[in-house]
Amino acid sequence: LQKSWPRRRGSRPYSHLTGPLLSTGRSNTFTINCSGFDRHGVDPTVFQTIFNQKDFRPVINYSIPTQVNISFTLSAILDVDAQLQLLTSFLWLKMIWTNPFISWDPEKCGAFSKLTVTTENLWLPDIFIVESMDVDQTPEGLSAYVTNDGHIVYNKPMRVTSICSLDIFYFPFDQQNCTLTFSSFLYTVENMLLGMEKEVWEIADTSRDIVRTQGEWELLGINKATPKMSVGSSLFDQIMFYVAIRRRPSLYIINLLVPSSFLISIDALSFYLPAESENRAPFKITLLLGYNVFLLMMNKLLPASGTPLISVYFALCLSLMVVSLMETIFITYLLHMATTQPPPMPPWLYSLLFLCTSPGKCCPVALWNENTGPGLMSTHLPGLKEPGQLVGKELGSREAELNGGSGLTSTQLADLWVQFSHMMDTFLFRLYLIFLASSIITVIILWNT
Structure with missing residues (x-):
């Protein structure tokens, strides 16, 4: 590569440029003769020879x-x-x-x-x-x-x-x-x-x-x-x-997590409604339908691919609400059977009731209301006597045969089934509380980290 190039022939727009466009400097560098830039501006022809080399990498070696x-x-x-x-x-x-081919002296070029x-x-x-x-x-x-x-x-x-x-x-x-x-x-x-x-x-x-x-x-x-x-x-x-x-995450917390938490909390509070009430099941069905509508409306905010943790949370909320509704239907069935013709109670279930803890801890008052309904006698699970001690007198052979040979009267069997339904209600309510507490703690930890 030569260190200088011939100038173009023909007229030049700036008459003050009389020297060569490029002059050889030290250390294989090139110096542009730009005298007169301060009076007439930059002469494009001074750089034209360098511009013509734009297709090549600008190096000397x-x-x-x-x-x-x-x-x-x-x-x-x-x-x-x-x-x-x-x-x-x-x-x-x-x-x-x-670009080693571009160099000029600012003192000679109008301090440019x-x-x-x-x-x-x-x-x-x-x-x-x-x-x-x-x-x-x-x-x-x-x-x-x-x-x-x-x-x-x-x-x-x-x-x-x-x-x-x-x-x-x-x-x-x-x-x-x-x-x-x-x-x-x-x-x-x-x-x-x-x-x-x-x-x-x-x-x-x-x-x-x-x-x-x-x-x-x-x-x-x-x-x-x-x-x-x-x-x-x-x-x-x-x-x-x-x-x-x-x-x-603020947008998604306000639009996704907060409404979902409100609905699941209201479903948990529905356990304060008496199990014998006819309004609990319709109330839970309404909440379940509302939660499904909420998921359909908020689906566009969720990622279209993959399975994020929040989708697992929504699935657990929906599953818990479905289990709650099924439990309410089952309890309604048990209470109906208890008031009509109570079935015999398996020994393992009676032992579970006997070992149950005090019902007054961490559970809704309505679940343990002593007024369990017409025709049902109020009982307290702690301190249950053995079957022989519960009965004030020996049952007749005919009544014992009707009750599966358990030694309990129909009234006592009905009372035990009511206690079992209350125990199921309390268990699911505590499960709701654990789920809500763990959800809040998880959100706080993920938000802070």
Whole structure:
């Protein structure tokens, strides 16, 4: 490569340029003769010879790789598609490299130390993002800063749709780690090396200050790694940035978790309705229908793929409400049987009732109301006597045969079945309380961590 090029023939628009366009300087550099810039502005013909070389990598010795320093500013997180596993973001990419053929003396050129030049006149490094799934839609007519010592600073806006492996199990308290890998698709390490224009913590702080995420995502941090990419026998330099983002869960807590918690809490409070009441089952059916309508309306807020933890929570809530309704129907059946013709009680069930703890602890008062209904005698499970002690007198052989030979009268059997239904009601109510408490604790822990 020669160190100077012949000038174009023909008239020149600036008469003050009488010297050669390029003159040889020290250390194999070139100095542009730009005298008169302060009076007549920049003469484009001075740079024309250099512009004509834009198709070639600007180096004096082709055995020396071009050093390109990059940095970026993440200004927006536009969309995170969990179904397609894509992250759409907006970046301002900054690249700096040196063109050894561009050099001038600012003192002789009207104190101009930096000029703007359209990128169509310059050689540009072919830096791309490996994870990108979209065509680069860089606007046309961009310019770059060219300094008097040949440094070129090029700022390039980019809308990037990149592949990102998303884990939505902890939705809406999820954190995602996506990668943005910058590399060249043409120049190997023998021709181009990548470096950092600024420290990675500066990139993270700047991006965190100006990032705009439409209220759903926030930037946690940015880290980097510098692995080499091997393609066949070619080795390419690259810089990999790890972008950590976190979803803001407030929208989903207000629209999903709070309404669901209200409905499940109301269903738990329905246990305070007497088991003998005819209004409990219709009330639970209404709540169950309302919960299904709620899930249908809020389904668009849930991720379209995968099984997040919140979906498991909704399934447990729905299952608990169904079990509660089935238990209410079963208790209604038991109370009806107890008032008409109580069936014999298995020995293991009687032993379970005998070993049951005090019913007055952590259970609704209505469940243990002594007025158990017309025709039923009030009993208290603790302190139950043995069958022989419960009966004031020996049963007749005919009555004992009707009651399965248990030694209990029909009234006592009915009373035991009522106690069993109350015990089931209390057990399910306590299960509701445990479920609600564990749900609240889990939400608080996930939100804080």
